[in-house]
Amino acid sequence: MGEAVTSPAGQLEHAAVFYAAEDEYLDEVLGFVGAGLDNGDLVFVAVPGPKLGLLREHLNGRAGQVTFADMTQMGANPAWIIPRVRAFLDANPGRPVSYVGEPIWETRSAEELCEATRHEALINLAFAGVPVSILCPYDTTRLDPGVIANAEHTHPVVIREGRPHPSHAYAEAAMFPEDCDQPLPAPPPHATALPYRDGLAQVRAFAGAYARKAGLSSRRAADLVIAVHELAANTLRHTSSDGVLNIWASRGEVVCQVQDTGHVSDPLAGRCRPAPDAAHGHGLWVVHQLCDLVELRTGAGGTTVRLHMRLSS
Amino acid sequence: MCLRLAGEADLSVCGSLAEALAVPVAAGGDVHLDLAALTFADVSVTRMLAQTAAGLGPDRKMVLHGASPGLQRLVQLCWPDQPGLEVTDG
Numbered sequence: 001m002g003e004a005v006t007s008p009a010g011q012l013e014h015a016a017v018f019y020a021a022e023d024e025y026l027d028e029v030l031g032f033v034g035a036g037l038d039n040g041d042l043v044f045v046a047v048p049g050p051k052l053g054l055l056r057e058h059l060n061g062r063a064g065q066v067t068f069a070d071m072t073q074m075g076a077n078p079a080w081i082i083p084r085v086r087a088f089l090d091a092n093p094g095r096p097v098s099y100v101g102e103p104i105w106e107t108r109s110a111e112e113l114c115e116a117t118r119h120e121a122l123i124n125l126a127f128a129g130v131p132v133s134i135l136c137p138y139d140t141t142r143l144d145p146g147v148i149a150n151a152e153h154t155h156p157v158v159i160r161e162g163r164p165h166p167s168h169a170y171a172e173a174a175m176f177p178e179d180c181d182q183p184l185p186a187p188p189p190h191a192t193a194l195p196y197r198d199g200l201a202q203v204r205a206f207a208g209a210y211a212r213k214a215g216l217s218s219r220r221a222a223d224l225v226i227a228v229h230e231l232a233a234n235t236l237r238h239t240s241s242d243g244v245l246n247i248w249a250s251r252g253e254v255v256c257q258v259q260d261t262g263h264v265s266d267p268l269a270g271r272c273r274p275a276p277d278a279a280h281g282h283g284l285w286v287v288h289q290l291c292d293l294v295e296l297r298t299g300a301g302g303t304t305v306r307l308h309m310r311l312s313s
Numbered sequence: 314m315c316l317r318l319a320g321e322a323d324l325s326v327c328g329s330l331a332e333a334l335a336v337p338v339a340a341g342g343d344v345h346l347d348l349a350a351l352t353f354a355d356v357s358v359t360r361m362l363a364q365t366a367a368g369l370g371p372d373r374k375m376v377l378h379g380a381s382p383g384l385q386r387l388v389q390l391c392w393p394d395q396p397g398l399e400v401t402d403g
Contacts, residue, residue, distance in 0.1 A: 200323055204353065222383045229355055233324055273391070276363060282356045282391045289390050 013133040014123055015157035015164060018140045018148065025051070025137060026058055028159065029100055032135045036098025037065055044088050046071045046081070047102040047137070075103045078112070078119035079288040082126045082271045089132060097132045104151075106142040111308070112293060113147060114180045120154040121175050126268055150177040175267065184297055184304050187257055191248035196232055203232045203245055207256060214249040215311045223290040224256060224309050230283035231258035231305050238262045253292070257306045264298040319350035324357035334365050342373065349379030359387040366398035374399055 017032075019025045029045075033055075036043045045055060046069040056063045067088065075081040081103055089097055101123075103116045123134060138151050152158055152169040154177065159165075174181075187193075192210065196203045207228040211221035228245065235243035235258070243260035270288035274281035288294050293308040316337050322330065337344045346362070348354075354362075366375035376399045377384070388400055 198325070200325070201321060204321070219382060222381075223386065225353070226355070226383055226387070229323065229353075233355060233357065236324070276367070276392050276395055282360060286356055286387060286390055290386070 012124070012127045012130055013157065014127075014136070014155055015134070015159055016120075016136045016138055016151040016155035016167075017159040018138050018151075020139075020141050022054070025139075026054070027162070029055060029135065029137060030058055032098065032100060032133075033059065033066060034062070036133065037062060039096065039098075041096045041098040041133070042088075042092050043067065043098045043100075044085070045069070045100040046074050046084075047100060048072050048105050051102070071102055072105075075101075075116070075119075077288070077291065077293055078103055078116040079271055079294055081119055082122060082268070083273060085132075086126070086272065089130065099132055099134045100137070101134060102137045104136075104138060104143065104147060106139065111295060115293060115295060117147070117150045117154060117180045118176050120151065121177075121180075122268060122271065124154070124156070125175070126271065146179065150180060153177040181297075184257070184295055184306055187246040187255075188248055188250065191246045191257075194245045194247075195242050196235070196245060197242050198236055200229060200232050200236070204229050207245065207247060210247045211254050211309070214254045216254055216309055220309055224254065224307065227287045227290045227307050228256050228258060230287055231307075234262060234283055235260040252312060253308050253310045255306060255308055257304060259302065259304045261302040262298075263300070264296065264303055270294070270296070315345040315347055317347040317350070321353040322351060322358045323353070323355040327357050327361055330358060330361060334361070338365065338369065344369065344373070344375040345378060346375065347378050348381070348384065351379075351384070352381060354381070354384045354387065356387060356391065359384060359391065363388070363392040363395045363398055366395060369397045371396075373397065376401060378403060 017028045019028060033043050043066045045066055049070040049072055052068050052070060059066065074084055081101065085099055103119055104113060108116060120136065136155065138148055140148055152167045153171060155167055156170045157164050158167045194206050204225050208221055208225045211224050212218065216224065232243055239260050239262045241261045243258060246257040248255055270284035273285055291307045292310050295306040297304050316333060369375060374397045378401055380400050385400055392398060
């Protein structure tokens, strides 16, 4: 990286690299991986499956020194990525790490793109002060210009045509790009609503019956019941008002939305495994781990959490 | 000593569960829980089991027999390496 954009030793570096062709992708990613290995870093590469093979092939003899993961699995739910990278760091205490993470690809749904963009923003918070260098490739030929603009918002450094620059759009004050931080749209008219307070057994029975009828396997329906229950239990624990569960089926998935007057103050809630003896935090951790996608919006007006479970998973 | 739990257990039963667990904990030896008829357990209940197991000390353990897939998932997600806590299918 150029002098203008290097961080102090031992600090997080988080750069987006914009590429338009395969040779550009290979140059950038292999250059980053090679520099990391030369520096004695542990190197972790999580990119969509087909690109793994490409990178392995071009790393020649050095592929054995790199840890690889298929991002379409590891990051299918973008909330799984930070804990996985943290586990890699924790398994190698004191070692500097270079990490290539490509969490955004063109076939992701609009909701997934939004959550993956929020994940990119949360990287800056999760690994502040941690000696990890992160490179996030973005395919400018396949991704919408709005997605690229958001990458400039979420990365302190952007690399174009091989040259790193500080990103002028990077904004620590407004953590998330505006279009990824809007209130969630209202549930569709065919959604079924259930207001609740302390009747959590009824909430579980309702969500479980709906999920199984909509076609979720019994195991996945049980996971969804746990997730919905934990959110409703948080309503009971942290607020004095009713909550509302909405549930509906659409486009091959079951969606549950839990809304209450509570406020989630930690933007990283659910993305770090709480300590075993922690009195709180396990609920949101479990919710994020069990579901295919979680959308959480919180503010002075309350909290809305939308859980997606695909029928095909 | 074996304690049998049945039905659904969530945060609303944590108080009575703590009282019930105190008996086998005070009796000494390993604590065996028969959970084959427990159809649901939430994070609060699982936390109580894990923390009770943690408090048993180095020579004792808590064994969860017949835990539902959901309860096994919660243990695996939140307390995977909890000393003194053992989960068996039987």
